[in-house]
Amino acid sequence: MPPVEIRNTLKDHGLRVTPQRVAVLQAIMELRDHPTAEQVIDFIKAKNPNIAVGTVYKILEMMVENGLIRKVKTDRDVMRYDTVIESHHHLYCHDSDRIEDYFDEELDHLLDDYFKGKKIPGFSIQDIKLQIVGKFSKTNK
Amino acid sequence: MPPVEIRNTLKDHGLRVTPQRVAVLQAIMELRDHPTAEQVIDFIKAKNPNIAVGTVYKILEMMVENGLIRKVKTDRDVMRYDTVIESHHHLYCHDSDRIEDYFDEELDHLLDDYFKGKKIPGFSIQDIKLQIVGKFSKTNK
DNA sequence: GTGGTTGCAAACCCTTTGCACGGCA
Protein backbone atom coordinates (compact mmCIF):
# COMPACT_ATOMS: atom_id res chain seq x y z
CA MET A 1 0.00 0.00 0.00
CA PRO A 2 1.52 3.29 -1.10
CA PRO A 3 2.06 6.04 1.50
CA VAL A 4 -0.63 8.19 -0.09
CA GLU A 5 -3.28 5.58 0.57
CA ILE A 6 -2.08 5.13 4.11
CA ARG A 7 -2.45 8.86 4.71
CA ASN A 8 -5.96 8.73 3.36
CA THR A 9 -6.78 5.80 5.58
CA LEU A 10 -5.75 7.89 8.56
CA LYS A 11 -7.67 10.93 7.37
CA ASP A 12 -10.77 8.87 6.68
CA HIS A 13 -10.79 7.87 10.31
CA GLY A 14 -10.43 11.49 11.38
CA LEU A 15 -6.89 11.01 12.60
CA ARG A 16 -3.96 13.36 12.18
CA VAL A 17 -1.34 12.30 9.71
CA THR A 18 2.16 12.09 11.15
CA PRO A 19 5.28 10.40 9.78
CA GLN A 20 5.25 8.02 12.75
CA ARG A 21 1.72 6.86 12.10
CA VAL A 22 2.37 6.30 8.44
CA ALA A 23 5.49 4.35 9.32
CA VAL A 24 3.67 2.10 11.79
CA LEU A 25 0.86 1.24 9.42
CA GLN A 26 3.29 0.63 6.61
CA ALA A 27 5.40 -1.60 8.83
CA ILE A 28 2.49 -3.82 9.84
CA MET A 29 1.47 -4.21 6.22
CA GLU A 30 4.91 -5.01 4.95
CA LEU A 31 5.74 -7.38 7.79
CA ARG A 32 2.50 -9.24 7.07
CA ASP A 33 2.75 -12.18 9.44
CA HIS A 34 0.94 -10.58 12.37
CA PRO A 35 3.98 -8.80 13.75
CA THR A 36 4.65 -8.02 17.38
CA ALA A 37 5.15 -4.45 18.57
CA GLU A 38 8.84 -5.18 18.77
CA GLN A 39 9.02 -6.26 15.15
CA VAL A 40 7.23 -3.10 14.10
CA ILE A 41 9.67 -1.00 16.11
CA ASP A 42 12.71 -2.74 14.65
CA PHE A 43 11.37 -2.40 11.15
CA ILE A 44 10.86 1.33 11.51
CA LYS A 45 14.14 1.93 13.32
CA ALA A 46 16.05 0.50 10.40
CA LYS A 47 15.16 3.58 8.38
CA ASN A 48 14.24 6.01 11.11
CA PRO A 49 16.18 5.35 14.33
CA ASN A 50 14.60 8.25 16.16
CA ILE A 51 11.18 6.76 16.73
CA ALA A 52 10.39 6.05 20.36
CA VAL A 53 9.14 2.73 21.68
CA GLY A 54 6.39 4.41 23.67
CA THR A 55 5.18 6.22 20.60
CA VAL A 56 4.74 3.01 18.65
CA TYR A 57 2.76 1.45 21.48
CA LYS A 58 0.55 4.52 21.69
CA ILE A 59 -0.03 4.50 17.96
CA LEU A 60 -0.85 0.80 17.90
CA GLU A 61 -3.35 1.18 20.70
CA MET A 62 -4.88 4.20 19.01
CA MET A 63 -5.26 2.32 15.74
CA VAL A 64 -6.91 -0.63 17.43
CA GLU A 65 -9.42 1.70 19.10
CA ASN A 66 -10.15 3.35 15.77
CA GLY A 67 -10.57 0.07 13.94
CA LEU A 68 -7.58 0.37 11.61
CA ILE A 69 -5.94 -2.76 12.92
CA ARG A 70 -6.74 -5.65 15.25
CA LYS A 71 -5.06 -7.26 18.19
CA VAL A 72 -4.34 -10.96 17.99
CA LYS A 73 -3.26 -13.11 20.85
CA THR A 74 -1.92 -16.65 20.86
CA ASP A 75 -1.17 -18.86 23.82
CA ARG A 76 2.18 -17.15 24.08
CA ASP A 77 2.30 -13.89 25.79
CA VAL A 78 3.03 -11.06 23.43
CA MET A 79 0.39 -9.08 21.61
CA ARG A 80 0.37 -9.17 17.83
CA TYR A 81 -1.30 -7.01 15.24
CA ASP A 82 -3.34 -7.66 12.13
CA THR A 83 -4.19 -5.22 9.38
CA VAL A 84 -7.18 -7.23 8.33
CA ILE A 85 -10.29 -5.67 9.75
CA GLU A 86 -13.01 -7.79 8.23
CA SER A 87 -14.18 -10.76 10.23
CA HIS A 88 -11.98 -13.73 9.53
CA HIS A 89 -10.41 -16.79 11.07
CA HIS A 90 -6.89 -17.81 11.99
CA LEU A 91 -4.71 -20.78 11.26
CA TYR A 92 -2.24 -21.22 14.05
CA CYS A 93 0.75 -23.48 14.60
CA HIS A 94 2.07 -23.87 18.13
CA ASP A 95 5.51 -25.03 17.06
CA SER A 96 6.33 -22.10 14.84
CA ASP A 97 4.02 -19.56 16.50
CA ARG A 98 2.93 -18.67 13.00
CA ILE A 99 -0.49 -17.16 12.35
CA GLU A 100 -2.18 -17.01 8.99
CA ASP A 101 -5.47 -15.37 8.14
CA TYR A 102 -8.15 -17.69 6.88
CA PHE A 103 -11.17 -16.56 4.90
CA ASP A 104 -14.03 -18.91 4.11
CA GLU A 105 -17.40 -17.51 3.16
CA GLU A 106 -18.93 -20.93 2.78
CA LEU A 107 -17.94 -21.73 6.34
CA ASP A 108 -19.29 -18.42 7.58
CA HIS A 109 -22.63 -19.15 5.99
CA LEU A 110 -22.67 -22.60 7.49
CA LEU A 111 -22.10 -21.18 10.94
CA ASP A 112 -24.63 -18.41 10.40
CA ASP A 113 -27.28 -20.92 9.46
CA TYR A 114 -26.39 -23.17 12.34
CA PHE A 115 -26.68 -20.47 14.97
CA LYS A 116 -29.79 -19.06 13.38
CA GLY A 117 -31.51 -22.29 14.26
CA LYS A 118 -29.73 -22.91 17.53
CA LYS A 119 -29.68 -20.02 19.96
CA ILE A 120 -27.35 -20.02 22.94
CA PRO A 121 -29.38 -19.27 26.08
CA GLY A 122 -28.38 -16.05 27.82
CA PHE A 123 -25.97 -15.00 25.10
CA SER A 124 -26.30 -12.90 21.96
CA ILE A 125 -23.70 -13.57 19.30
CA GLN A 126 -21.84 -10.72 17.63
CA ASP A 127 -19.02 -12.50 15.89
CA ILE A 128 -17.58 -15.98 15.54
CA LYS A 129 -13.88 -16.51 15.19
CA LEU A 130 -12.28 -19.86 14.57
CA GLN A 131 -8.82 -20.66 15.75
CA ILE A 132 -7.77 -23.58 13.64
CA VAL A 133 -4.79 -25.17 15.33
CA GLY A 134 -2.46 -27.43 13.41
CA LYS A 135 0.71 -27.53 11.39
CA PHE A 136 1.84 -25.76 8.26
CA SER A 137 3.55 -28.01 5.76
CA LYS A 138 7.20 -27.10 5.53
CA THR A 139 7.16 -26.30 1.86
CA ASN A 140 4.58 -23.59 2.39
CA LYS A 141 6.20 -20.15 2.48
CA MET B 1 -14.51 -31.46 43.93
CA PRO B 2 -13.47 -32.80 47.32
CA PRO B 3 -9.79 -32.61 48.33
CA VAL B 4 -9.46 -36.38 48.13
CA GLU B 5 -10.33 -36.39 44.46
CA ILE B 6 -7.95 -33.56 43.80
CA ARG B 7 -5.16 -35.53 45.41
CA ASN B 8 -5.98 -38.48 43.23
CA THR B 9 -6.00 -36.29 40.15
CA LEU B 10 -2.46 -35.25 40.99
CA LYS B 11 -1.36 -38.79 41.72
CA ASP B 12 -2.90 -40.07 38.52
CA HIS B 13 -0.68 -37.73 36.62
CA GLY B 14 2.36 -38.93 38.52
CA LEU B 15 2.71 -35.69 40.43
CA ARG B 16 3.58 -35.21 44.05
CA VAL B 17 0.79 -34.15 46.34
CA THR B 18 1.46 -30.98 48.28
CA PRO B 19 -0.89 -28.66 50.11
CA GLN B 20 -0.05 -25.85 47.67
CA ARG B 21 -0.96 -27.91 44.63
CA VAL B 22 -4.22 -29.03 46.14
CA ALA B 23 -5.01 -25.42 47.02
CA VAL B 24 -4.31 -24.16 43.50
CA LEU B 25 -6.46 -26.77 41.82
CA GLN B 26 -9.24 -26.23 44.30
CA ALA B 27 -9.06 -22.47 43.80
CA ILE B 28 -9.42 -22.70 40.02
CA MET B 29 -12.38 -25.00 40.38
CA GLU B 30 -14.16 -22.91 42.95
CA LEU B 31 -13.50 -19.64 41.18
CA ARG B 32 -14.93 -21.17 38.05
CA ASP B 33 -14.93 -18.19 35.70
CA HIS B 34 -11.51 -18.79 34.17
CA PRO B 35 -9.58 -17.01 36.90
CA THR B 36 -6.31 -15.14 36.48
CA ALA B 37 -3.22 -16.15 38.42
CA GLU B 38 -3.83 -13.18 40.67
CA GLN B 39 -7.34 -14.33 41.53
CA VAL B 40 -6.02 -17.77 42.37
CA ILE B 41 -3.37 -16.26 44.60
CA ASP B 42 -5.84 -14.02 46.42
CA PHE B 43 -8.25 -16.88 46.90
CA ILE B 44 -5.60 -19.07 48.48
CA LYS B 45 -4.10 -16.29 50.58
CA ALA B 46 -7.43 -15.70 52.26
CA LYS B 47 -7.01 -18.99 54.08
CA ASN B 48 -3.32 -19.57 53.75
CA PRO B 49 -1.36 -16.28 53.64
CA ASN B 50 1.99 -18.02 53.43
CA ILE B 51 1.81 -19.19 49.86
CA ALA B 52 4.29 -17.51 47.54
CA VAL B 53 3.37 -15.86 44.28
CA GLY B 54 6.17 -17.60 42.43
CA THR B 55 5.01 -20.95 43.69
CA VAL B 56 1.53 -20.47 42.27
CA TYR B 57 2.93 -19.52 38.88
CA LYS B 58 5.20 -22.56 38.93
CA ILE B 59 2.31 -24.82 39.85
CA LEU B 60 0.03 -23.37 37.19
CA GLU B 61 2.67 -23.84 34.52
CA MET B 62 3.34 -27.36 35.71
CA MET B 63 -0.33 -28.24 35.57
CA VAL B 64 -0.69 -26.87 32.06
CA GLU B 65 2.24 -28.97 30.91
CA ASN B 66 0.74 -32.05 32.51
CA GLY B 67 -2.67 -31.46 31.04
CA LEU B 68 -4.57 -30.82 34.27
CA ILE B 69 -5.62 -27.35 33.24
CA ARG B 70 -5.51 -25.14 30.17
CA LYS B 71 -4.43 -21.62 29.41
CA VAL B 72 -7.03 -19.31 27.98
CA LYS B 73 -6.23 -16.05 26.34
CA THR B 74 -8.38 -13.11 25.42
CA ASP B 75 -7.42 -9.89 23.65
CA ARG B 76 -6.51 -8.46 27.00
CA ASP B 77 -3.15 -9.29 28.33
CA VAL B 78 -3.33 -11.49 31.37
CA MET B 79 -3.34 -15.25 31.23
CA ARG B 80 -6.34 -17.14 32.51
CA TYR B 81 -6.86 -20.76 33.41
CA ASP B 82 -9.51 -23.36 32.70
CA THR B 83 -10.05 -26.68 34.41
CA VAL B 84 -11.82 -28.12 31.42
CA ILE B 85 -9.45 -30.26 29.44
CA GLU B 86 -11.66 -31.68 26.72
CA SER B 87 -11.81 -29.75 23.48
CA HIS B 88 -14.45 -27.07 23.74
CA HIS B 89 -15.35 -23.56 22.70
CA HIS B 90 -15.60 -20.23 24.46
CA LEU B 91 -18.24 -17.57 24.76
CA TYR B 92 -16.58 -14.25 25.37
CA CYS B 93 -17.86 -10.77 26.18
CA HIS B 94 -15.49 -7.84 25.68
CA ASP B 95 -17.37 -5.51 27.98
CA SER B 96 -17.32 -7.73 31.02
CA ASP B 97 -14.23 -9.77 30.08
CA ARG B 98 -16.25 -12.81 31.02
CA ILE B 99 -15.50 -16.20 29.51
CA GLU B 100 -17.83 -19.17 29.55
CA ASP B 101 -17.16 -22.66 28.26
CA TYR B 102 -19.36 -23.84 25.43
CA PHE B 103 -19.89 -27.45 24.47
CA ASP B 104 -21.72 -28.44 21.31
CA GLU B 105 -21.25 -31.87 19.83
CA GLU B 106 -23.58 -31.20 16.96
CA LEU B 107 -21.46 -28.22 16.00
CA ASP B 108 -18.28 -30.25 16.30
CA HIS B 109 -19.65 -32.84 13.93
CA LEU B 110 -20.73 -30.17 11.51
CA LEU B 111 -17.22 -28.73 11.45
CA ASP B 112 -15.65 -32.16 11.20
CA ASP B 113 -17.73 -32.97 8.17
CA TYR B 114 -17.05 -29.62 6.62
CA PHE B 115 -13.29 -29.89 6.88
CA LYS B 116 -13.31 -33.51 5.82
CA GLY B 117 -14.57 -32.34 2.46
CA LYS B 118 -12.64 -29.10 2.31
CA LYS B 119 -8.95 -29.33 2.97
CA ILE B 120 -6.87 -26.24 3.66
CA PRO B 121 -3.84 -26.24 1.36
CA GLY B 122 -0.54 -26.38 3.19
CA PHE B 123 -2.10 -26.92 6.58
CA SER B 124 -3.10 -29.97 8.58
CA ILE B 125 -5.77 -29.40 11.20
CA GLN B 126 -5.36 -30.69 14.74
CA ASP B 127 -8.08 -28.85 16.58
CA ILE B 128 -10.72 -26.23 15.98
CA LYS B 129 -11.68 -23.77 18.67
CA LEU B 130 -14.45 -21.22 18.32
CA GLN B 131 -14.36 -17.94 20.10
CA ILE B 132 -17.94 -16.77 20.06
CA VAL B 133 -17.91 -13.07 20.81
CA GLY B 134 -21.04 -11.35 22.05
CA LYS B 135 -22.91 -10.28 25.13
CA PHE B 136 -24.28 -12.16 28.09
CA SER B 137 -27.78 -11.15 29.04
CA LYS B 138 -27.73 -9.37 32.37
CA THR B 139 -30.03 -11.78 34.12
CA ASN B 140 -27.69 -14.64 33.48
CA LYS B 141 -25.51 -15.29 36.52
C1' DG C 1 -1.53 29.69 17.59
C1' DT C 2 -2.74 25.58 20.13
C1' DG C 3 -4.00 21.25 21.20
C1' DG C 4 -2.88 16.85 19.83
C1' DT C 5 1.79 14.01 19.22
C1' DT C 6 6.33 12.71 20.01
C1' DG C 7 10.67 11.35 22.45
C1' DC C 8 12.61 9.96 26.47
C1' DA C 9 13.08 7.61 30.59
C1' DA C 10 11.18 6.05 34.53
C1' DA C 11 7.52 3.37 36.32
C1' DC C 12 4.44 -0.58 36.07
C1' DC C 13 2.62 -5.05 35.96
C1' DC C 14 2.70 -9.72 35.28
C1' DT C 15 5.59 -13.47 35.21
C1' DT C 16 10.03 -15.91 35.75
C1' DT C 17 14.25 -17.14 38.08
C1' DG C 18 17.91 -18.40 41.66
C1' DC C 19 18.83 -20.11 45.74
C1' DA C 20 18.58 -21.78 50.47
C1' DC C 21 15.31 -24.02 53.33
C1' DG C 22 11.75 -27.36 54.13
C1' DG C 23 8.78 -31.31 53.46
C1' DC C 24 6.98 -35.37 50.68
C1' DA C 25 8.03 -40.08 49.28
Added chain:
DNA sequence: TGCCGTGCAAAGGGTTTGCAACCAC
Protein backbone atom coordinates in the same frame (compact mmCIF):
# COMPACT_ATOMS: atom_id res chain seq x y z
C1' DT D 1 17.61 -39.58 53.48
C1' DG D 2 17.41 -37.64 49.01
C1' DC D 3 15.35 -34.89 46.06
C1' DC D 4 11.70 -32.31 44.63
C1' DG D 5 8.89 -28.35 45.98
C1' DT D 6 8.46 -24.03 48.35
C1' DG D 7 9.22 -19.16 49.98
C1' DC D 8 11.32 -15.10 49.17
C1' DA D 9 13.04 -11.41 46.77
C1' DA D 10 15.16 -9.79 42.94
C1' DA D 11 15.29 -9.69 37.96
C1' DG D 12 13.06 -9.81 33.53
C1' DG D 13 10.31 -8.45 29.57
C1' DG D 14 6.62 -6.23 27.55
C1' DT D 15 3.81 -2.32 27.94
C1' DT D 16 2.27 2.13 29.94
C1' DT D 17 2.82 6.74 31.73
C1' DG D 18 4.28 11.75 32.66
C1' DC D 19 5.98 15.59 30.91
C1' DA D 20 8.47 19.02 28.12
C1' DA D 21 9.38 19.96 23.41
C1' DC D 22 7.36 19.71 18.94
C1' DC D 23 4.50 19.88 14.90
C1' DA D 24 0.13 19.07 12.14
C1' DC D 25 -3.88 21.50 11.30
